[in-house]
Amino acid sequence: xxxNNYRIPxxxxxxxxxxxxxxxxxxxxxxxxxxxxxxxxxxxxxxxxCLYAHNRHAVLLVFQAMDAAxxxxxIRHVMRGVNPAGxxxxxxxxxxxxELEHDFLWRSTTRLPERGRIGIFNRxxxxxxxxxxVHPEYLSSQxxxxxxxxxxxxxxxxxxxxxxxxxxxSNGTKIIKFWLNVxxxxxxxxxxxxxxxxxxxxxxxxxDVKERGHWNEYMxxxxxxxxETSRANAPWFAIPADNKPYARLMVxxxxxxxxxxxxxxxxxxxxxxxxxxxxxxxxxLLED
Ligand code: ATP
Ligand code: MG
Numbered sequence: 158x159x160x161n162n163y164r165i166p167x168x169x170x171x172x173x174x175x176x177x178x179x180x181x182x183x184x185x186x187x188x189x190x191x192x193x194x195x196x197x198x199x200x201x202x203x204x205x206x207c208l209y210a211h212n213r214h215a216v217l218l219v220f221q222a223m224d225a226a227x228x229x230x231x232i233r234h235v236m237r238g239v240n241p242a243g244x245x246x247x248x249x250x251x252x253x254x255x256e257l258e259h260d261f262l263w264r265s266t267t268r269l270p271e272r273g274r275i276g277i278f279n280r281x282x283x284x285x286x287x288x289x290x291v292h293p294e295y296l297s298s299q300x301x302x303x304x305x306x307x308x309x310x311x312x313x314x315x316x317x318x319x320x321x322x323x324x325x326x327s328n329g330t331k332i333i334k335f336w337l338n339v340x341x342x343x344x345x346x347x348x349x350x351x352x353x354x355x356x357x358x359x360x361x362x363x364x365d366v367k368e369r370g371h372w373n374e375y376m377x378x379x380x381x382x383x384x385e386t387s388r389a390n391a392p393w394f395a396i397p398a399d400n401k402p403y404a405r406l407m408v409x410x411x412x413x414x415x416x417x418x419x420x421x422x423x424x425x426x427x428x429x430x431x432x433x434x435x436x437x438x439x440x441x442l443l444e445d
Contacts, residue, residue, distance in 0.1 A: 165387035178340035188311035197409035211421035222337035225347035315385040326390035
């Protein structure tokens with residue numbers, strides 16, 4: 158049950174069809190998984206406090222997945238308990254007119270987390286190599302200069318993304334990326350629940366079913382994107398997403414380990430302040 162097993166190698170050898178959508182057979186009961194998640198939530202709460210006080214690193218968590226893979230609920234359950242002031246979530250949908258007037262990294266750059274904060278991207282600039290690759294007609298609204306060469310544009314985008322992430326990493330942003338790997342069958346079941354359960358109706362959109370029709374094209378776009386952009390300074394994790402409690406725990410444990418590796422420390426009081434501590438303490442205690 159090691160989350161590290163899900164890290165996508167950095168050498169381009171990742172094969173999507175070998176990547177599991179469900180957990181191994183010997184996993185604990187749902188009750189135990191939830192208990193373990195609560196423990197991870199508690200660790201994350203403490204780590205985030207220290208990350209904030211230390212104020213040297215930012216943490217960027219990127220979530221990508223097919224519809225109904227559980228991005229929203231994973232973010233909700235994993236971040237439960239973390240101080241909302243130290244955590245920012247942004248969902249990236251179809252770009253606005255203003256956003257289309259800029260290069261494809263611009264809109265997310267303005268939402269990057271500050272030092273001491275955890276920033277979460279629910280979808281991201283990776284859509285530019287996924288939905289746009291499956292629907293290259295979207296490129297025509299992007300006002301790109303010159304002729305667009307569909308043979309080279311995706312590789313240029315991968316390169317831009319690698320350079321961008323490398324720059325962020327070397328300037329203090331810890332980047333962790335999650336691909337929630339849901340099976341086509343499980344997606345169907347979740348869409349059916351969205352139709353059958355009135356409280357979930359609002360989540361159902363007929364375009365989701367239309368996109369499902371492009372499943373294989375999405376999978377090949379995902380496989381290439383994951384291989385081209387999983388690097389030591391910004392690794393991807395392929396999390397099996399058919400079992401939600403298991404997926405949430407794997408994501409939480411991955412984040413805990415990543416923030417622990419930053420080895421944040423609470424800053425020590427400066428000597429020039431510390432010399433006043435005893436006097437201030439006496440003054441406070443003597444107040445009536
Ligand atoms: P939900 O789980 O609630 O359905 P969602 O993330 O799917 O959440 P939607 O509003 O349903 O949100 O869909 C957002 C849509 O925006 C997705 O289909 C996504 O592919 C699309 N999108 C995101 N970024 C881009 C982009 N750069 N260019 C074109 N489409 C994009
Ligand atoms: Mg959707």
